[in-house]
Amino acid sequence: MTRYALTLEWDGTPYMGFQRQAHGPSVQQAIEEAAETVVGHAVTLHAAGRTDTGVHALGMRAHFDSDKTLPPFRLSEALNARLRMAGQAVAVLDCVEVSEDWHARFSCINRAYEYRIANRRAPLTLEAGRAWRIARDLDAEAMHRAAQALVGKHDFTTFRSVQCQAASAVKTLDRLDVRREGDHVIIEAAARSFLHHQVRSMVGCLALVGRGEWPVDRVAEALAARDRCKLGLNAPPEGLYFVKASYPGES
Amino acid sequence: MTRYALTLEWDGTPYMGFQRQAHGPSVQQAIEEAAETVVGHAVTLHAAGRTDTGVHALGMRAHFDSDKTLPPFRLSEALNARLRMAGQAVAVLDCVEVSEDWHARFSCINRAYEYRIANRRAPLTLEAGRAWRIARDLDAEAMHRAAQALVGKHDFTTFRSVQCQAASAVKTLDRLDVRREGDHVIIEAAARSFLHHQVRSMVGCLALVGRGEWPVDRVAEALAARDRCKLGLNAPPEGLYFVKASYPGES
Structure with a gap:
């Protein structure tokens, strides 16, 4: 199992915030769906913070776990290609492998808006x-x-x-x-x-x-x-x- | 006859450039149509420069003549209200009265991009x-x-x-x-x-x-x-x- 940490940017306009919603598009859903086509199994994305409808991100951090081992650079390129094809206003700015005790939300010690x-x-x-x-x-x-x-x-x-x-x-x-x-x-x-x-x-x-x-x-x-x-x-x-x-x- | 000089900002994405085109939306048409509803007669807008499809403006200068005398501040507020109602991505940042020998294009001595x-x-x-x-x-x-x-x-x-x-x-x-x-x-x-x-x-x-x-x-x-x-x-x-x-x- 490999944990991948992402740095994300998005235009919040088309999204009902970060968190997955039953009734509309979310950043979480956009990335999870892109990641699933890359790694071939369902993933759960955890972010440093939730955001409201219409709120933007310049450097959100998030992570997900995968059975598949990929060079992080190739993973970010593949995610960006799929996000772009799907017309999503989300981009992966950076991707690194992290240890399993690193958690985008619980390890975060400071948030800046x-x-x-x-x-x-x-x-x-x-x-x-x-x-x-x-x-x-x-x-x-x-x-x-x-x-x-x-x-x-x-x-x-x-x-x-x-x-x-x-x-x-x-x-x-x-x-x-x-x-x-x-x-x-x-x-x-x-x-x-x-x-x-x-x-x-x-x-x-x-x-x-x-x-x-x-x-x-x-x-x-x-x-x-x-x-x-x-x-x-x-x-x-x-x-x-x-x-x-x-x-x-x-x- | 009064000559009004405008400072304009626009998002070029939805426009086929400044100049009026038969086959698509232009900044010139957006402002001329807004102005016509304000002053009650047809107007011709002259700008310092033409721009291509998709090119933006932060401070274009332009002018038009009108029989109607309005305080420039009221004119710019009325133009912005109409542009906004029409869903245009154009805004009037400033409006002043100028003399009839001032021409947005021919008097311009420097253009910065x-x-x-x-x-x-x-x-x-x-x-x-x-x-x-x-x-x-x-x-x-x-x-x-x-x-x-x-x-x-x-x-x-x-x-x-x-x-x-x-x-x-x-x-x-x-x-x-x-x-x-x-x-x-x-x-x-x-x-x-x-x-x-x-x-x-x-x-x-x-x-x-x-x-x-x-x-x-x-x-x-x-x-x-x-x-x-x-x-x-x-x-x-x-x-x-x-x-x-x-x-x-x-x-």
Whole structure:
């Protein structure tokens, strides 16, 4: 038995998220079906994180086991050829053999997301489905200041989907940086793990601060309330990118 | 009569280029139809440059005349609303009133293009239709050196489409810079004007240099030959972006 670890990129637009769904296309299904035609048996793909409908990935990590031994480079080329033939918006950026105690989800020690806001009046063309357009001028510095109240170990109940299945709402947020790049506002978030909708919920409230609808302190108050009803806004999925999953021993 | 100057962005994928075509959708038709519903009469849109099928624009300039006087901001909002309703991948980034001697095409003194190469093995997902993927490692420094032979005033017959209608193949190329940005190779070209397919033809030959199939000097030889048959390769349209048109008196 060989365990193959994949680095994946996808355009989230056509998918109902990573996880296999009975009622629509998923990234997991796309890759499992491609892999099955390559290795000749059913496989189960495990990823570092689930993602919502419309959320993109630049560097998701995932693994599956196979009885078949193939050079990892040939496997990634074969997977990409099949994904392409099937018209899937998923690509394998890298493939390596890993030991059987390496697990894409359970071994992961850090997850990094990026959220892209296009801060402009005009509708999006090339970036349609790839950013959240906000017409009103955003104060990115105020957003960054407000974000710092969320960094550290907190009960993130306010910033958690009602469907979230995590046992505890207490998480440690390592980083939440907001910066302006021309007419874009970029938010970077990193933590060992996140609650369901946590990044989008945090971004939604920061956007209210950026638009001047919330004072900077209101984000800290919303956190302290530990009440989902205190959430101002959940940002739409199309601006969110899963950027990187980190593992012990990697630089 | 009022002359309105527009700054336009578009995703070239669904269009047969800027210019109106009998047999398919064009950017010109999209905007003229939107404008006609706003001002209530037929208009003719003039742009700084034509573009081919699949070529994108980040900052094309164009103008049209109207009997109707509208605040430019309201006009751009109305145009964007109509373009969006019509499902067009075109946006008006800016709209200003200009004097009647300002002409988007004839007053333009400089045009800048960017060409994006995604230098990676994996098929493109988020960038599909927005870059030229080249799997083999490109030597961007060699490409930049080769490009410098094209800068200046030359007869660009080799780098000109057989369908080009310009009276002369002599053009002055102000800038042709190649740089690597991670797994992308970016080529920037600027000139008062370009011949049909000139940027794509130059990029095609530079890619041959980057892949090691052409020595650096071969680009200068192809130029000196003044022979379209000496062209190595015409780069595909999806990597090309019209970035900027410049006019006298603008910073």
